[in-house]
Amino acid sequence: MKKHLIFTVIGLVTVIVILVAVKALQIGAMIDQGKKFVPPPETVTAAAVRADSWEAALTAVGTLNAVQGVTLAADLAGKVVEIAFEAGTPVKKGDILLRQDTSSEEAQLPGAKAQVDLTRTNLERMSQLLAKNLISQSERDSALAAAEQAQAQADTIRATIEKKTIRAPFSGHLGIRQVNLGQMLREGDPIVTLQSLDPIYVDFTLPQQQLSLARLGLTVQVSTDALPGETLKGRITAINPLVDAETRQIRVQATVANRGNKLRPGMFVNVAVGLPARQKVLAIPATAVLYAPYGDSVFIIEDGADKKGKVLRQQFVRLGEKLGDLVAVTNGVKEGETVVSTGVFKLRNGQSVVIDNTLAPDFQKAPTPENN
Numbered sequence: 001m002k003k004h005l006i007f008t009v010i011g012l013v014t015v016i017v018i019l020v021a022v023k024a025l026q027i028g029a030m031i032d033q034g035k036k037f038v039p040p041p042e043t044v045t046a047a048a049v050r051a052d053s054w055e056a057a058l059t060a061v062g063t064l065n066a067v068q069g070v071t072l073a074a075d076l077a078g079k080v081v082e083i084a085f086e087a088g089t090p091v092k093k094g095d096i097l098l099r100q101d102t103s104s105e106e107a108q109l110p111g112a113k114a115q116v117d118l119t120r121t122n123l124e125r126m127s128q129l130l131a132k133n134l135i136s137q138s139e140r141d142s143a144l145a146a147a148e149q150a151q152a153q154a155d156t157i158r159a160t161i162e163k164k165t166i167r168a169p170f171s172g173h174l175g176i177r178q179v180n181l182g183q184m185l186r187e188g189d190p191i192v193t194l195q196s197l198d199p200i201y202v203d204f205t206l207p208q209q210q211l212s213l214a215r216l217g218l219t220v221q222v223s224t225d226a227l228p229g230e231t232l233k234g235r236i237t238a239i240n241p242l243v244d245a246e247t248r249q250i251r252v253q254a255t256v257a258n259r260g261n262k263l264r265p266g267m268f269v270n271v272a273v274g275l276p277a278r279q280k281v282l283a284i285p286a287t288a289v290l291y292a293p294y295g296d297s298v299f300i301i302e303d304g305a306d307k308k309g310k311v312l313r314q315q316f317v318r319l320g321e322k323l324g325d326l327v328a329v330t331n332g333v334k335e336g337e338t339v340v341s342t343g344v345f346k347l348r349n350g351q352s353v354v355i356d357n358t359l360a361p362d363f364q365k366a367p368t369p370e371n372n
Helices: 001-037 101-130 135-161
Strands: 042-044 046-048 050-072 080-084 096-100 165-167 173-174 190-207 218-224 232-243 250-255 267-287 297-303 310-318 318-323 326-331 338-340 352-355
Touching: 046 135, 050 173, 050 250, 050 318, 096 190, 135 165, 190 267, 218 250, 250 267, 267 318, 310 352
Parallel strands: 042 352
Antiparallel strands: 046 338, 050 190, 050 267, 080 096, 096 165, 173 190, 190 250, 218 232, 218 267, 232 250, 267 326, 297 310, 297 338, 318 326
């Protein structure tokens, strides 16, 4: 019985040892196979780093402001008796927009005029009597003061009537009406906005490092998403002499023709200031850049160690301006090198690749994509 038990135990141990040995051999074979496994190369599109000459430009985001813009308000308190404008319409300088009640002043004006006539007649009489030495100089001076006081009173009434007649101070476009007929206006109550739209100002800022490049008269190109595909041109007309101490930015103002009033004050626009000199750059497709918080990089395609295939080398770069589908590289690549042009987010350093530009996009400086 004991011998039978011993043989059974020995048999089980032998089976277990054999199973362990077989499994160890299988795992070892899998490890060796994994070490020898080479992933297939990734198919990529490629583009060469090209030297190019770009028109130098300073870019910024600007805000449109009217050359002349104001919210018309009541100078004096009074009731609105006439509204002589339509909201949103153009007006010319001097056009009457609104009248307030001036019945009280108009009732006082004839009496003031009569007083002016009376005092002037009295002044003439006193002047004649003074010439004959029949009165003293002080009596004539009193008559002169009375005449001037009466004239001032009449002028005050006329000025009050004029102030209660609101006119357009310059030509432009009216905004939305903010008063109603019969409304009692207080001094300073808004009536309507008036904006001069053609030409229009573009206010933008540039960093102090670019101050030496900005000059009066330089051409400015303005674009906005409100006018897709359209670019308006203007010129720099003012440069603020003061640099903002907090942002180290300098304010620049350009004047742009606004025919058709397509641009409106308050809109934001993209501004490009053209510089007279052209700059030489190394250009690559913008889609070739792997953007990351720790730094932008590209994948350069090089020959493998055995010279039989292509591998990737990740290279950090410093970028410059963008132009259409391209971006300038100021540091990190050399002319003639080949970079992966699309799909860089799925690649890694040292990966083997195969170049296939069959479906590669056509990268242009002034792309005009089709509306498919």
